[in-house]
Amino acid sequence: MAAPVISRAAEQSPSATQKLTIGKALNLGLRTAMENDPKVIVMGEDVGKLGGVFRITDGLQKDFGEHRVLDTPLAESGIIGTAVGLAIRGYRPVCEIQFDGFIFPGFDQIVSQVAKVHFRSEGRLRMPMVIRVPFGGGIGAVEHHSESPESYFAHTAGLRVVSCSNAVDAYWMLQQAIQCEDPVLFFEPKRYYHSGALRAEVDTAVTPAPLFSSQVLRTGNSATLVAYGPSVKVCLDAAAAADEDGTSLEVIDLRTLSPLDLGPVFESVRKTGRLIAVSEAPANSSLTSEIAMRVQQECFYSLEAPVLRVTGFDTPYPPTKLEEHFLPDLDRVLHAVDRALAW
Amino acid sequence: MEPVQLLDPDGRLTQDENWPLELTPELCRDLYRRMRLARRFDEQAYVLQRQGELGLWLQSLGQEAAQVGSISAVRPDDHVFPSYREHAAALCRGITPAELLVQWRGSRNSGWDPATYRFHIYTLVLAAQLPHATGYAMGVQRDGTDEIVLAYFGDGAASEGEANETFNWAATTEVPLLLFCQNNQWAISTPAHTQTRTSLHQRAQGFGLEAHLVDGNDILAVHAVTAAVAERVRSGGGPAMIEAQTYRMAGHSTSDDPDRYRDASELDSWKTRDPIHRLERLLEERGWMNDGFRADLEAECEVFANRTSQECKQLPLQDVSTLFNTVLAEPTPLLTEEHRRYAELVASFAE
Ligand SMILES: Cc1ncc(C[n+]2csc(CCOP(=O)(O)OP(=O)(O)O)c2C)c(N)n1
Numbered sequence: 001m002a003a004p005v006i007s008r009a010a011e012q013s014p015s016a017t018q019k020l021t022i023g024k025a026l027n028l029g030l031r032t033a034m035e036n037d038p039k040v041i042v043m044g045e046d047v048g049k050l051g052g053v054f055r056i057t058d059g060l061q062k063d064f065g066e067h068r069v070l071d072t073p074l075a076e077s078g079i080i081g082t083a084v085g086l087a088i089r090g091y092r093p094v095c096e097i098q099f100d101g102f103i104f105p106g107f108d109q110i111v112s113q114v115a116k117v118h119f120r121s122e123g124r125l126r127m128p129m130v131i132r133v134p135f136g137g138g139i140g141a142v143e144h145h146s147e148s149p150e151s152y153f154a155h156t157a158g159l160r161v162v163s164c165s166n167a168v169d170a171y172w173m174l175q176q177a178i179q180c181e182d183p184v185l186f187f188e189p190k191r192y193y194h195s196g197a198l199r200a201e202v203d204t205a206v207t208p209a210p211l212f213s214s215q216v217l218r219t220g221n222s223a224t225l226v227a228y229g230p231s232v233k234v235c236l237d238a239a240a241a242a243d244e245d246g247t248s249l250e251v252i253d254l255r256t257l258s259p260l261d262l263g264p265v266f267e268s269v270r271k272t273g274r275l276i277a278v279s280e281a282p283a284n285s286s287l288t289s290e291i292a293m294r295v296q297q298e299c300f301y302s303l304e305a306p307v308l309r310v311t312g313f314d315t316p317y318p319p320t321k322l323e324e325h326f327l328p329d330l331d332r333v334l335h336a337v338d339r340a341l342a343w
Numbered sequence: 344m345e346p347v348q349l350l351d352p353d354g355r356l357t358q359d360e361n362w363p364l365e366l367t368p369e370l371c372r373d374l375y376r377r378m379r380l381a382r383r384f385d386e387q388a389y390v391l392q393r394q395g396e397l398g399l400w401l402q403s404l405g406q407e408a409a410q411v412g413s414i415s416a417v418r419p420d421d422h423v424f425p426s427y428r429e430h431a432a433a434l435c436r437g438i439t440p441a442e443l444l445v446q447w448r449g450s451r452n453s454g455w456d457p458a459t460y461r462f463h464i465y466t467l468v469l470a471a472q473l474p475h476a477t478g479y480a481m482g483v484q485r486d487g488t489d490e491i492v493l494a495y496f497g498d499g500a501a502s503e504g505e506a507n508e509t510f511n512w513a514a515t516t517e518v519p520l521l522l523f524c525q526n527n528q529w530a531i532s533t534p535a536h537t538q539t540r541t542s543l544h545q546r547a548q549g550f551g552l553e554a555h556l557v558d559g560n561d562i563l564a565v566h567a568v569t570a571a572v573a574e575r576v577r578s579g580g581g582p583a584m585i586e587a588q589t590y591r592m593a594g595h596s597t598s599d600d601p602d603r604y605r606d607a608s609e610l611d612s613w614k615t616r617d618p619i620h621r622l623e624r625l626l627e628e629r630g631w632m633n634d635g636f637r638a639d640l641e642a643e644c645e646v647f648a649n650r651t652s653q654e655c656k657q658l659p660l661q662d663v664s665t666l667f668n669t670v671l672a673e674p675t676p677l678l679t680e681e682h683r684r685y686a687e688l689v690a691s692f693a694e
Contacts, residue, residue, distance in 0.1 A: 049604040050532035073502035073538050074469060074530050102468065105503060140398045143452050144467050284677065313681055315666050320398050320449025325663045325685070335688060 016204045023193035025167040025202050026056050026132075029174035030094065032204070034064055040178055041086060043070040043079060044096030044132075053098055054134055054193050076106035083129050084113050092178055093129045100135040101144025107152075114183045115158030127183040130174070134190035135163075136230040136280050137312075137327055140320045147317050148229075148281035153185045154258040154290070161258040162211060163187035165232035167200040169255065172208035180211065187257075189230035198233065212256040214264045220248035223274035223340050226265050226291060228254040231278045231328060238333040247337065257287055265291065266298045273304035274340040278328050283311040305343035308336045344542070346588050347568050348558040352616045354624025356563070364567040368631040374415065374562050375622050375632075376640055378407040381431035382619060383644040387651045388430075388444060392597045396655050398449045403430045405560070405592030408618030409525045410495075411435055412565030413585070417493050417521070417573050420461055422483075424476035424494040427465040428525075432495070436460045440647075441654035450658050470496060470503035473522070477509050480518035480582070491519040491576045499530025502538045507550075513582040514551035520582040521573055522547070525559060527591035532604040547584035559587025560618040590616070 020028065034040045042057055042064075048071040051058030061069035072079050076097060083093035097103045103110075110131065117125050137146030153161045160182050164170045170188070177184040192198045209215060217232070218239050225235040232253045239249040250268050254260070269275050275295055277288040292307035310328040318326050349364065350356055358364070385403050392400040403410065410431035414423065425432060433443055433455075442454035446465065453464035466472035476494035483490050500506055501524060513520045524543050528535050539546065547554035553575070557568045565587055572583045590613040594601040626632040667674060667682035674682070 045530075046532045048532070051603075053531065053598075071533050071537055074499040074533065075502045075504060077504050078502070105468075105505070140449060142399055142446065142449070142467060313666065313685070314677055315670050318666050319446075319451050319661065321660055322663055322666060325666070331692060332688070335691075 017201050018204070019199055020167045020171070020202045021194050021196070021199050022164070022167050022170045022189065023054060023056055025170035026174055026188065026193075027058055027060075028202075028204075029171040030057065030060060031063070033094075033175045033178040034060065034068065037092060037178070039090060040092045040094060041068050041070070042094050042096070043072050043083065045072060045074055045079075045098045047071060047096050052096055054190060056132075056134075056188075056193070057096065076102055076104075077109050080106040080109035080114060080131065083131075084109065084117065084127065087127050087129045088117075088125060094178060095129065095131045097131060097133045099141075099145045100133055100147040100149055103131075103133055103149060110153070110159070110185075111156050115156050118182070119158055126181050128178075128181050130177045130180075130184050130186050132174075132186045132188060134193070135187045136189055136191055137317060137323050138191040138230065140323075143317065143319070146323065148279065148312065150185070150187050150257055151281055151286040154287055159183055159185055159258060160212070160256075161185045161187070162256050163189070163229040164255070165189060165227075165229055165253050166198060168202050168208075169253075171202045171204070173211055173255070176208065176211035187229055191230050192233065212259060212261060214255055214261040215253050216250060216264055216268065217253050218249070218251040220250040221272060222247045222249060223276060223337050224250045224252060224265065224268040224272045225276050225278060225333065225337075226252045226254060227278040228257060229280075231280060234328055234330065234333060235278055238330050238337070241330060242334060242337060247341070249337065260290065260294070262291065262294055262298070265295060269295055269299040270302045273302055274343075275303075275307045276310060276333065276336045276340060277307065278310045278333060280312045280327055282314040283309050284314045286311070305340040308340055310336045344545075344556055346556045346558040347564045348561050349563040349567060350561045350621050350625060352560075352621055354621050354628060356625060359567075362564065362567040362571055364563055366563070368629070371563075371622060371626055371629075371631055372636065374411055374566065375619070375626060376643075377411045377415070377435055378431070378562065378619050378622070379640060379644055380647055381407045381411060381434050383648050384434060384440060384651055385430060387648040388447070389593075389597065391444070391652060391655050392447070396652075397444060397447045397597075399447055399596055399598060401428050401596045402591075402593035403428050405590050405613065405618070406525055406527060407431045408562035408565055408622075409523075409559035409587040409589045412562040413493070413523050413569040413587070416566050416569035417491065421491045421493055421573070422461045422463070422479055424463045424472040424479070424492065425465055426469070426472060426495050426497060426500065427467050428497070429465075429495050433460075433462060436462045438462060439654065440651040441658055444651070444655045445658050448655060448658055450661050469500040470505040470509070472496070473500075473506055473509035474512065476522075477513050477516070477518060477520055480513070480520040481516060484516075484518050489577055491521055491573055493521050493523060493573075495523050495525065497530065498524065498526040498528065498535045498538055498543065499533065501543050501546075510547050510550035510552060510584070517581045519576050519579075521569070521576050522552070522582070522584040523569070524584065524586045525589055526586055527589050529591050529595070529605070531595040531599065532601075542586065544584060544586035547586075552582055552584045553580070554584040554586065556586050556588065559589030560616045560621065562618055562622055589618075
């Protein structure tokens with residue numbers, strides 16, 4: 001992993017704090033990465049004039065030109081495939097996939113090419129590219145616009161997979177992912193892009209945490225909640241609610257999904273004896289399965305209860321009016337906490 | 344190449360010997376009525392979205408001639424594979440407002456039985472329906488019937504690999520497939536020239552398909568060309584493609600903000616080519632539209648709009664059990680168990 005990025009803007013003012021939404025933090029992160037490295041290229045559907053359907057690339061084409069911020073033809077396989085070529089040529093493409101459900105036309109390029117170029121060339125070729133994916137539900141969208149496909153990619157050797165849950169990470173993790181020499185799938189919690197509640201102070205002058213590390217966001221003793229992306233907020237809310245009832249929950253934001261950094265989770269479970277893994281992605285053969293397996297292997301004698309999971313159902317993502325059933329919420333998380341504590 | 348045009352923007356008619364059209368007052372009135380109803384429906388759906396009754400709406404505004412003209416030129420038993428904006432075509436097949444709106448209200452993923460209307464459910468993943476239509480046509484070919492298959496797609500979707508695989512596949516298998524592209528000039532914010540540098544019908548010709556360019560805002564041209572091409576496909580002439588030049592007169596969807604990327608003057612210039620006005624002028628000029636017809640149609644449009652609102656608001660909520668019961672022909676033990684546990688959980692909250 002490369003050293004943490006210090007943006008030029010940040011170098012000038014030692015403490016440059018701005019209050020940003022996740023969406024604005026991603027935008028600033030992209031902008032900074034493009035300023036720092038002329039090889040960074042942003043490409044995707046409608047990322048130019050429109051600034052992307054979520055406006056994450058807002059203003060970038062105006063400032064960096066059409067050669068660096070490209071509205072591509074409408075072809076995900078083409079977006080990823082040409083990014084492979086750009087990377088071979090020494091560029092650092094940052095691809096935007098418009099919605100989670102539309103990554104699949106590019107799946108073949110990701111799984112068979114992006115993930116294997118380094119291996120197949122015996123390390124002669126590197127794949128420094130980022131594939132940004134707005135993911136998850138809760139936005140009242142039609143089908144294919146609310147999915148959580150991260151486990152497919154975590155399952156694939158040769159890819160790195162991360163997800164941010166807050167504005168500070170959005171700003172830093174995106175820049176770190178762009179600096180990474182390996183391909184990074186970057187999952188963004190689209191539900192909270194423009195959430196005022198998640199607006200946070202982003203200090204662009206600090207040294208950020210390493211990209212491939214998990215973080216304890218709240219300490220507690222009764223049980224541990226582990227999550228990533230949009231589910232982190234659900235867990236933090238649950239922990240706040242439980243606190244009022246005298247139950248102290250530890251909350252860990254996974255941040256990196258592949259490789260997993262489960263050290264902090266093991267440490268936490270050794271303390272609390274109970275773990276609940278939360279994700280919008282269905283449970284079957286998923287990241288939460290992997291977490292549960294490794295925790296039982298590492299922390300077997302510390303566990304007071306089986307590892308529990310609160311996830312989406314093993315069904316396709318439902319129509320909007322049923323999504324509240326599907327999405328893990330405060331009640332379901334707290335119910336799982338009760339079950340774990342009652343074991 | 345100039346698109347086939349029979350009716351110019353001022354409603355002046357020319358005949359084209361390559362594309363014969365038996366012009367009758369009944370045909371013109373019928374096409375006009377269908378376009379008017381479709382537009383009124385679309386306007387109402389837009390209002391429903393703004394009132395919060397629909398989560399999202401994608402308008403068919405401006406594309407009525409391309410849709411009504413084409414679907415009315417094939418047989419009712421010809422199977423159709425739409426994309427997601429084919430509301431005018433769907434209405435022609437008798438799909439009800441409730442069936443059309445339920446997906447956009449967020450109550451279900453699809454609203455109608457494809458077999459009943461011989462109209463497949465909407466496909467939101469761009470171009471994915473095109474290989475499906477091709478495969479369906481391979482089945483028709485094997486069954487030896489004289490049906491054809493009609494598949495709709497957009498200029499943006501034409502950039503996907505699956506669209507181009509379809510062009511090639513259809514040509515090599517000689518299936519009874521009619522590919523109908525509504526080139527409405529925009530794919531969200533991306534103009535058609537970003538998608539392609541040869542026109543789409545020429546691309547299709549390169550793949551070995553018979554292909555034609557038609558003025559998609561001229562319903563008579565769309566109807567005549569589609570009817571003639573459909574009959575050639577039906578009689579074993581092989582697959583074909585029609586590119587209809589039209590215009591998305593609204594934003595991409597109710598979430599879109601087209602002012603960010605296109606000039607108002609462009610929309611204004613297309614407004615002068617409005618497909619409905621064009622036919623209206625012809626009807627007026629020929630004296631084929633009397634006051635009675637006019638008044639009846641206005642009234643019918645309003646009744647239809649009211650029905651659209653009512654049906655939309657009365658759409659029932661789907662029960663959560665359909666989620667678990669519709670994944671596979673038989674629920675798996677995992678699904679059954681998840682369903683049971685979820686029902687228990689909900690019951691425990693109710694206590
Ligand atoms: C595979 C895929 N990628 C991206 C999208 C997101 N998307 C929905 S509609 C659209 C533009 C489609 O343009 P076009 O095919 O011209 O049809 P139009 O919407 O103009 O009718 C895009 C990019 C999608 N639905 N499917």
